[in-house]
Amino acid sequence: MATAADFLVGKASPTVRGGAGAARILALKASLPRAADVIARHAAGIVEDGLVVDLGEGIGSGPWWRGLATLGALCGAVLAIGLNVPPIIGAVPPKRSPAVAEEARLLGITPLAEGSSMGRRLAPTTLARPLSEAPERPRVELDARVGSGGLQAALRRAGVGREDLDALGQLLAGVVNSSGLSPGTRLDIVLGRRESKSMPRPLQDLKFRAAFDLKVEVSRGPDGALRLKRIPIKVDETPLRVTGEVGRSLQRAARAAGLPANIINEYVRQMSHVLDFQRDMRGQNRFEIIVEHRRAETGETQMGQLLYAGLRKGKEDISLMRWGPRGKFFRANGESAERGLMRTPVVGARTSSGFGMRFHPILGYSRMHQGLDFAARTGTPVIASAAGTVVQAGWGGGYGNLVVIDHGRGLRTRYAHMHRIHVKKGQRVEQGVKVGEVGSTGLSTGPHLHYEVWQNGKAVDPRSAKFHSGSQLTGAELSRFRDRMAQLKRIQAAG
16 A cells, blocks of 8 residues: 555555545645645645545445545535525615605606606796797698598698688689588698687698699789699599409408409399309309509509499300490390399398298198299398389288388399388389398298299299390490400400
8 A cells, every 4th residue: 555655655556546646746845845745745744634535436335425424524514614604785865855856857858758857947037038929830731531521621620710711712713613622632731820819720722633633733923913823634544454253252262362242243233134152153153343443653553433234154154244324234246134133132141942832831731833933141232123102111921021112014123031121112112232131031031032923813833934025235336345345355355
């Protein structure tokens, strides 16, 4: 076994227990001769007494447990000393007096939410002169909107005086109807300087959109008179053509294509004259709609009335176009679309029961079903299938809320089980006018419209009955009609 002398002279093997520590001691002795002697003597004593234990060797032996206990005692001593260190208390700033706090507030930046009152107010010096009244801004710029009262009412609310309103009315006479401006039209107004607060500010500038294709600017000249300037706006009036696949719902497909509800309803109403939406419409069919469309060079668009309604059904194509001063729709061969009754008096409904004998779900026996049932949601509009006079509008027993319309020539139609009635007895109605809403009144098991057609006092099947035809275009008018339809069809579809 190596002794302390062996460590001091470097004879001990570095693998001997404590050899690494003895090597460090020798190195320290070479650098510090005097201190090395003292450290070497103490280290040799510690090693010989067995106080230095390598916890990596002799695990579980007595010296190992003693070394572990020594390590734990040292760690506990460090924790005990560290937890008992007294806190260091810093200097506490003195509490500010109200005067000091107010001074700090005046010199700070205060948010607008707290009043934004910043800075110290000072008494005026001898150089300050009091003002008789607060000065006004030289000009006031306003952004107003035309309301239900028209242009003059909007300008009066903005502060324009009577003299300027009269002069403006003379300038705009024949250019724009001041009461005809649509509500919401924007007005850019600039009011100038006035001589006193008791007088209205003079109108300096006025700009607004007088029409879809016209902008108007009114400004005050050097002589004090108002001058009018018209600024024409270029407008492209090429009709808009939209096509698409019917899919699961014609209304949804057309709305997805960007068409408004009024155009879609007009398309359905005109197509109802020539086809049955329940039997003749298929998801793979393609609709074709052409409407009046105006696009200004400033980017605004305006959509007008329906011009053309088409439907591609495989080998068969249906084409309807608006023609004539009354705006009636005609087929491609010049025959009027309104040949008689509309095939479907409910928009977007499905046929739930046909004409003929059937088992009545409420009465419990079979009897003649003298009409067609169209299932639809409560409140769905019901329209007159042809023009005529209302001969009954009210309760009809098992029919519930009932409307009966006489179309002349022995032809009558009935609309039963309605939720609400929108016409009165004796009222004249045109084809396509709303007469009520789908409901479930009377002997009914759910919301639907019961629709009957009577010819000369006898109920007939609305799907197979033949009625009188409408007007027919001929000659030169038919030629012009076909040329116009061909011109519309040459328009490239949007998108």
